[in-house]
Amino acid sequence: GAPVKFNMSKIEPGAMVTVEWRGKPVYVVRRTPEALASLKKVEEQGVIRDPKSEAPQQPKYAQNESRAIKEEFGILLGVCTHLGCSPLYRPDVGAADLGGDKWLGGFFCPCHGSKYDLAGRVYTGVPAPLNLEVPKHFYESENVVIIG
Ligand code: FES
DSSP states (O other), X not given: OOOEEEEGGGSOTTOEEEEEETTEEEEEEEOOHHHHHHHHHHHHHTOBSSTTOOSTTSOGGGSSTTOSSSTTEEEXXXXXXXXXXXXXXXXXXXXXXXXXXXXXXXXXXXXXXXXXXXXXXXXXXXXXXXXXXXXOEEEXXXXXXXXX
């Protein structure tokens, strides 16, 4: 499949847009300052399986806290690493129905309850084994990203 071009300036802060690439959903998220702060808190809680994205299938630029080239923008394959359902975007901090105190928002897979943070990092104690995949991408200009 051909690479896909997307202009980040189309996304409101806090919103997520789904872009189709090779028949798969790619989630593009514009993270707020609160969302970025939550990434640190999640790490401090010790509830993330692979906080530094050390699993070998991650691109180098995903091996940081925000798993991104530009921390404001998250680009993630919308495919659960358990059995491939599409996780739901649930950026709301503290949603009690998704695990109370420890849930700081992110992605929730409705199929078997896997939870990921706002950088797509998988929580411990859920069926999904790996962080959401970061597809290969680069910035062609300030706001335009090429995915694939
Ligand atoms: Fe997502 Fe099973 S497919 S938890």
